Amino acid sequence: MTSPLGRVVATERRPNTPHEFHFWTALDSPVGIGTIVRVDGANPVDGQIPHVYGIVVEGFSYTDLQSPMHDVLGYDGVPGNAGYAVTERTEIRLYSAAVLRQIPDEPLQPVPMGEVFLAEQEDVAIALRMDSYLKEGASTGIPIGVYRAGATDSVIYLDADFLIGPEAAHLNISGVSGLATKTSAVEWLLKSVFTHFPESKGSIAAVCFNVKGPDLCYLDLPGRIDERDRELYEKMGVAAEPFDRVSYFAPYTAKGFQLNTLRSNEQLTHNVTPLTWGLREVLQFAEVLLNRDDVDAKADALIDFISERVVDTRIDADGYLSRSHTVQSFADLEDWFRDLLRGMEAKNSESWRTHHIATIRKVRNRLSNISTRCAGLVTDSGDVSDLPFGSFEDRTVYVVDVASLEEDAQDLIFARVVSKLREHLERRTLGVSHLIVFVDELNKYAPGDGQDTYVRKMLLDISERGRYLGLVLFSAQQFRSQVHRRVVGNSGTALYGRMDADELATPGYSVLSQATRTKLATLEKGQLMVRHPHFTQPIFVRFPRPMVMLGRDGAELYPQASEVSFEVALYRALRPLDDSITVQWAAKMIALYDEADIMKARNATLLARPANARGYFESQFRRKVPVEAVASAASESQKVPVRTLPVDDPYAF
């Protein structure tokens, strides 16, 4: 039995309540803001000694000095004299604690007077109601960090049923930029989830959108952690290793030669897959790229018509179309539009199948430039390289790198990927039963104010209905107050790193005490405040650095491939598939065929990943005979001299 570190006190002016109590401690006690304590009542209630668990939310210190002036007078106005006083004033450390739990739960009474003890490991489990989900053999606990106070070093678990669903779900993390807390915390938590998510609950994978910088680009490479972090990993039963299964997806650059990602170093491209979509994939999400002014009811109707009646359908020539069309790519669509408008103009017709010519011109204009606006992602040709929807693997991270893309392309990728994930999860055909989607910069994608966007609607949909499907949103942002309330409100679990003082002054944080807010404003790297449905008050924990390479380290060790010539880009793209591929071979192929055809063949080869990539690539072209060879053959076989003009030719000049 440990000795008490404090005593509960209450006065008429500052009484204890069922949710708050006050206690004093010795000056050297290890109590601070966020410390969990246990109060043992002195008198039994219904035959049971009450135990009250609380977390320190406010601290006070004062002496018996009645006025600061007395101190000035006492030391003759010379601060240094205080150090010479033979006696130090009596000083008090008085703390206020918010009640976490009372045992017994009923009757709920004001906290009794009693001795205060530092909560030990088992006290922490009871105080945070972790005892209800850490049962031997049926544990759904996911370690989030370690709570430390005095000699207590206790692992804090989140309940998988409330983090991944179905009871509650989603996680939101806030914190100032630059400390790497948000990304690090998510990387650590994903590792913890992959390790501790109960097998009985099914499989789980994660799709992370890398929206800025290189932070998520090296998840499969080991990072540097110190001994303290290793101890944390060991204590929480998580292997201090990088993610062993990571797949990267990135679109091409606008030129289409190489992938538009910071992970383009030749040594790392083995698990980077191009992300390219054609007309069919994009048209369904045209709304993402077209703003409200663009898409009125008439335009919307025409786009629907094109999606359902034009794309992938043979359209025969009619009074307007001069020939039949089968639209499978943006290039085909443009041909169709051109033919149709020419026909309408020729007939001086104002409408085609109830669609006015002005609407047709407008939709043509908006749709045709999608492939320009999203060059590298959207191909004119209609080639598709996508995430492996339907064959997602358990405990695998899929990173979609959109960091270097324009905003339109980012939105399009986000909207389509999430929609497809949702569709597959609804049909139970994704390959895994639970999927975590990590989105950073939620301020941008789901702002609390401004226009309603397609992406925001999707995020709202995930946060409100995703848990029933196993689609879980892990989101992060700098300013929680600027994110849509329904998105953060539906996050069952909230993490807070170091916060900006201005952000803490917003009404959303008014439920926290001033001391807790001050602590939040000064949190160290590696510390988090955790709110979870089982915890009646926020808890401070320490988590280890993720065992993955830091973005800046990765960027230094594996610098991004510089913009290269087409032949080198082709060589780099196909070389991982076939050792026989050389730059000379690539240069030869480029000399033989059109750039568009080369890229089409490259995309097809990368998608098929055949055993003989070189052969497969070459098979994508119709056989061409090199010009030199033809000339040479002609000279060998015919060798017909050029006929000379007759001397007496009257028409000669």
Added chain:
Amino acid sequence: MGHRAGIDIDLDTSERWPSSVHAARRFILEGIAGASAVDEPQAERERISRADEPPVLAVPEPIEPGRFRAIDVSPAESRRATGFGGFLDGTQEVRVTNWCAGIPIVWGTVGAAVLSRVNRRLVAWPRLGPLANKRYYLPFRYVTGMQPELAVHPDVVDTGAADSSGAFPTRHPAALLERAFQAVQRDRERLEQTLAEHWCERESTALYIDGSITMSAAASSPLAVGVIKSHRTLYADGGAFDVVMGLKSGKRTTVFRVKPRSRQSVGSFYVRTRNPAGHDALFGLIRVEISESDDISARADEITRWIINEGSPLAMPDARWDRMSYGISETDEFLRAIS
């Protein structure tokens, strides 16, 4: 008389003894037939608790060579220099809880404690904890209807007994109150003496005692230093008056002998701890009592330095902060907290 909740007249059980004025009042209603409860107003309470002696001027009898004079004490080498290791103070509260046929029943609470200094912080002296008594003071001879158990209880004091001259107090309520007050005061002094004597036997550092030490056996110990803040008796008759009244901050007077009747003889001197400019004549003036010794001049100088150093931190908000040390102020606060 019916049994009331919270009252138990079983006097054999010390746990049943009243712990508050309210309980004491109800206890007497049970224990003395015909007693009535009373809650005297605050002003009356303060009047009862104060035994104002008449102001007296006495002639000092110097025991230090030379005439009675102000002596400049060189400042201590360090402002932290002090020989005091503890502070002793006592407290008393006198309450008239009941009246019985015109006779006051007094409930007296007395306490005394020593705070010792450890690493510049004051803590309750661990060798002998604070002492406290809660007792009734009443003249048995004038109170009728008193249960016999009360009369033999050790915490019921008979204030109607004959004094050393064999005279009994009159029935006059004021005289009986005066008797009761003196009995309470004696009880407090007894507690203080006990603590002072224990300190002097067990400790090696000086004890700062609030009040006179002449009634205590500790008066002969070099460790006991009594500091008197009130000056009802001023040892400054004749030429000494100007010396005492004109004493400047940081100075002391010649050591003189104080030998009250039936008490111990001690050496005493005045010290001005603070500059009295702008204040009354007694501002910052204290009288110190120490045991007589051969080196009394040097000791007086040393103790003067200690006392001046003990003036920091200030004992504010106590009204007597100019004369009170912080240690005594804290002991006083401590006693208030535990009583």
